[in-house]
Amino acid sequence: MTALRMPGRLDSGDAALRPIPWRRMAGITWRQHRFALAGVAVLLGALAVWLWSAGTSLHNAYATATACHPASSAACQNLINIFNSSATSNVMGNKDPGGVLLQLVPALIGAFVGAPVLARELETGTFRFAWTQGFGRWRWTLAKLVLLGVVLAAATAAFGVLVSWYFQPYSGTLYEDSPFANLFSLREVTFPAWTLAAFAIGALAGMLIRRVVPAIVATLALYAGLAIAAAAFLREHYLAPLATSNLNFSLPGTGTAWTLGQWSTKDGRFAFAGNPPDSLVNQFCSSVSADKIGPLGFAPCLAQHGYTQWTSYQPASRFWPFQWIEGGWLLALAALLIAATIWLARHRAA
Amino acid sequence: MNIVEASGLGKRYGRTWALRECTLEIPAGRVAALVGPNGAGKTTLLNLAVGLTAPSAGEVTVLGDLRAGSPAALDGIAFVAQDTPLYKTLSVADMIYVTGGLNRRFDQPYALARLDELGIPLKRKAGKLSGGQQAQLALTLALARRPRLLVLDEPVAALDPIARHDFMATVLAAATADGVSVLLSSHVLTELERVTSYLVLITRGQVRLAGEVDDLLAAHGHASLEELALHYLRETAPEVTR
Numbered sequence: 001m002t003a004l005r006m007p008g009r010l011d012s013g014d015a016a017l018r019p020i021p022w023r024r025m026a027g028i029t030w031r032q033h034r035f036a037l038a039g040v041a042v043l044l045g046a047l048a049v050w051l052w053s054a055g056t057s058l059h060n061a062y063a064t065a066t067a068c069h070p071a072s073s074a075a076c077q078n079l080i081n082i083f084n085s086s087a088t089s090n091v092m093g094n095k096d097p098g099g100v101l102l103q104l105v106p107a108l109i110g111a112f113v114g115a116p117v118l119a120r121e122l123e124t125g126t127f128r129f130a131w132t133q134g135f136g137r138w139r140w141t142l143a144k145l146v147l148l149g150v151v152l153a154a155a156t157a158a159f160g161v162l163v164s165w166y167f168q169p170y171s172g173t174l175y176e177d178s179p180f181a182n183l184f185s186l187r188e189v190t191f192p193a194w195t196l197a198a199f200a201i202g203a204l205a206g207m208l209i210r211r212v213v214p215a216i217v218a219t220l221a222l223y224a225g226l227a228i229a230a231a232a233f234l235r236e237h238y239l240a241p242l243a244t245s246n247l248n249f250s251l252p253g254t255g256t257a258w259t260l261g262q263w264s265t266k267d268g269r270f271a272f273a274g275n276p277p278d279s280l281v282n283q284f285c286s287s288v289s290a291d292k293i294g295p296l297g298f299a300p301c302l303a304q305h306g307y308t309q310w311t312s313y314q315p316a317s318r319f320w321p322f323q324w325i326e327g328g329w330l331l332a333l334a335a336l337l338i339a340a341t342i343w344l345a346r347h348r349a350a
Numbered sequence: 351m352n353i354v355e356a357s358g359l360g361k362r363y364g365r366t367w368a369l370r371e372c373t374l375e376i377p378a379g380r381v382a383a384l385v386g387p388n389g390a391g392k393t394t395l396l397n398l399a400v401g402l403t404a405p406s407a408g409e410v411t412v413l414g415d416l417r418a419g420s421p422a423a424l425d426g427i428a429f430v431a432q433d434t435p436l437y438k439t440l441s442v443a444d445m446i447y448v449t450g451g452l453n454r455r456f457d458q459p460y461a462l463a464r465l466d467e468l469g470i471p472l473k474r475k476a477g478k479l480s481g482g483q484q485a486q487l488a489l490t491l492a493l494a495r496r497p498r499l500l501v502l503d504e505p506v507a508a509l510d511p512i513a514r515h516d517f518m519a520t521v522l523a524a525a526t527a528d529g530v531s532v533l534l535s536s537h538v539l540t541e542l543e544r545v546t547s548y549l550v551l552i553t554r555g556q557v558r559l560a561g562e563v564d565d566l567l568a569a570h571g572h573a574s575l576e577e578l579a580l581h582y583l584r585e586t587a588p589e590v591t592r
Contacts, residue, residue: 017421017454024451031444032437124438128431129488132400133452134424134495140452347404 020135025143033148036113040152044159047102055166058083062169083169102163102186106194107223109152114202115215117144118341122210131345138346145203145338152199153192160188184235185227189323193330198223200337207341207348230326236260238325241312247299249311258314264299264307276302351414353378353499353531354399358408361394368394370555372408376533378498380562381525382548384535385579391555392535393432396503399533400429413498425454428492432503434485438477442487445476449491461494482513489517493524500524502534506541514541521545539576551579553586 030037065083068076118141121127131137163186185194202219209215241260249259263273272280276298285301294300299309314322352375359372369391376382384392397403398410401419416423436445442465450456465472468486470479479487485505492500502521506514522545524530536542549566551559559566559582563575572578 017425019421020452020454028448028451031440031448035439125431125433125435126437128402128429129435129437130452131402132424132427132429132431133449134421134454135452136421136424 019139022139022143025135025140025147029144029147033113033117036116037148037151040109040113040155043105043108044155047105048159048162051162051166055162058166058169099183099186102183103227105159106156106185106191106198107220107227109156109195110198110200110202110223111216111219113148113152114199115206115219116212117148117203117206118345119206119210119212119215122206123212138342141342141345145200145341149196149199149334149338152195156195157188157192160186160191163191164188184322185231185326187323189320189327190330193327193334194227196334197226197330197337200334200341201226204337204341204344207344235322235326236314238322239314239318241314243310243312245308245310247296247303247309249313257316260312260314262309262311264302264309266307271307276307351378352376352411353380353382354410354412354533355415356395356398356408356410359395359398359405359410360407361391361398361403362406367406367555369398372557374550374557374560376548376550376560378531379529380548381522381532381534381545382550383539383542383546384533384550384552385539385542386535386537386552387583388537390537390552392537392552393503394555395552396429396501396533396535400427400501402429426498427501428495428497428499429501430485430488430492430503430505433508434488434505436476436484436488438475440476441473442470442476442479443472445487445491446472446494449494453495455496457494457496461490464490464493480513482509482516485509485513485517486520489520493520493528493530496528497530499531499533502532504535504537506536507538518542518545539579543575546575549575549579551582553583558582558586 061079061083065076065079068079070076071080118127121130127137130140133140135143163183167183167187184190198219201222202215205218205222206212206215209218236258249257261273264271264276280302281298284305285298288298288301299307303309354374354376356372356374359369359374360367361369372391372395384395386392394403398405399412399418401423404419410418412418412423413426416426437448440448446458446461449461450458462472465487468483468490470483470487476484476487485508489502489505500521505521506517509517518541521532521534525532525545534542547563549559549561549563550557561569566578567573567575570578570581572581
């Protein structure tokens with residue numbers, strides 16, 4: 001009997017068992033996912049250094065240009081031109097791949113951190129180990145996903161602050177493009193929200209597909225679909241757009257609103273959408289020679305014949321409401337997907 | 351007290367019943383062997399007992415009258431799955447940390463002493479250990495949880511003869527010295543002969559025979575467990591090959 005090393009047992013039922021503390025999952029999650037988290041840290045760290053150095057020179061150029069007196073002098077115009085050209089030519093410009101590269105970060109995190117969390121356990125069979133320990137499978141799943149999600153959200157939110165700092169000089173009147181179009185999903189609200197959504201997509205894909213590589217592929221595909229749908233179809237409808245008949249509204253450099261579309265009316269009735277049809281131009285504006293067409297096109301000419309051009313737009317003041325709307329629905333989506341993943345982990349036969 | 355009790359237990363995958371009409375009472379304090387050919391439903395029955403799988407029919411209780419998979423049941427049962435899945439990229443020390451963290455009880459001094467005895471280095475990655483060492487590590491982690499029931503799915507199938515012997519010696523020591531009930535599955539009987547005190551014979555998803563080994567041998571007039579099992583397996587074989 002001396003060999004009996006069994007401690008006192010709890011022979012009663014579940015009621016007497018206090019759950020194992022949640023905090024124990026912190027060290028376990030860290031040990032299991034430290035390489036994935038280190039990968040995220042290296043990726044975001046390298047991008048942050050790049051953004052920081054590019055942003056510092058951008059801020060310097062902006063400061064020099066705005067401090068220059070008198071502003072109309074040739075020397076000052078030159079400085080302003082240098083800054084303005086940086087808007088389109090530097091790393092974050094529209095045509096440059098820099099912004100696109102940053103858009104990939106949530107997808108990469110979802111695919112390479114989110115998808116393997118459960119897929120690797122299910123593929124290698126270690127879920128038979130993890131889910132038969134005293135901690136319990138649904139608590140294990142919940143703790144892991146929440147811990148990883150919080151860490152990823154914090155890291156990407158910090159990165160989003162850096163993106164916003166970088167973007168600061170462009171947010172004045174100097175920069176022509178709307179902040180809605182540029183880097184909208186990379187700011188401190190939307191960036192962590194997109195990352196969480198991608199992470200949750202990856203976790204659920206891994207739970208359903210049960211194999212790492214197909215889960216990664218599915219995550220990338222689903223994320224791309226969602227990101228394109230949001231940018232191309234959803235975002236402009238977050239709030240009902242405003243409309244203006246001010247012809248000068250849509251001129252470049254006159255504001256940071258997001259113009260969505262144009263149409264014209266005559267006598268209060270819809271006439272045409274977008275550019276006027278050739279027949280109308282030939283009828284009323286054939287006398288306007290090609291070299292005299294200003295930035296407003298035929299709109300001033302047609303206005304003389306009773307046509308009113310309307311522009312629908314989202315005002316710049318809606319930037320942050322839009323950030324929170326997008327962040328909100330993405331967070332709700334992420335929470336729903338994670339809840340579904342936990343439900344499956346709890347109920348689905350292994 | 352029965353360590354595993356099943357009544358009308360069944361599990362269906364799609365249209366196929368992996369296990370049907372399984373009614374069992376395995377008493378505590380035994381080394382019980384679940385024997386049958388590959389695909390007979392052994393793993394399914396073990397998964398149901400440890401709560402990894404939910405039954406399609408009937409019910410299964412463990413450790414007296416605990417629902418399989420309930421917190422109290424998880425607490426008292428240690429399971430070593432087939433091919434002893436471990437986190438291959440974690441070190442042995444990290445595996446101890448993980449198992450300790452996931453359980454209410456964990457006898458770390460026992461685990462460390464046992465691994466030292468086996469010559470398994472703590473810093474080595476679990477995936478770099480030999481097959482026999484991985485099996486021993488999984489078994490050590492399971493026993494360090496101080497379970498009331500140890501469930502082993504095909505524990506020795508992938509091991510060489512020496513590793514088989516060492517593994518079964520550890521299991522037997524736990525069963526005799528610490529009074530741990532053991533339920534293990536195997537499609538070979540050779541190394542189970544001397545440790546098994548309770549036999550459950552299962553073919554084609556149905557339990558054919560269950561009882562204390564001594565009683566079964568006496569009642570059926572066979573000299574050895576292997577002979578008895580072979581007799582029953584042959585009897586149901588035509589159905590298998592039909």
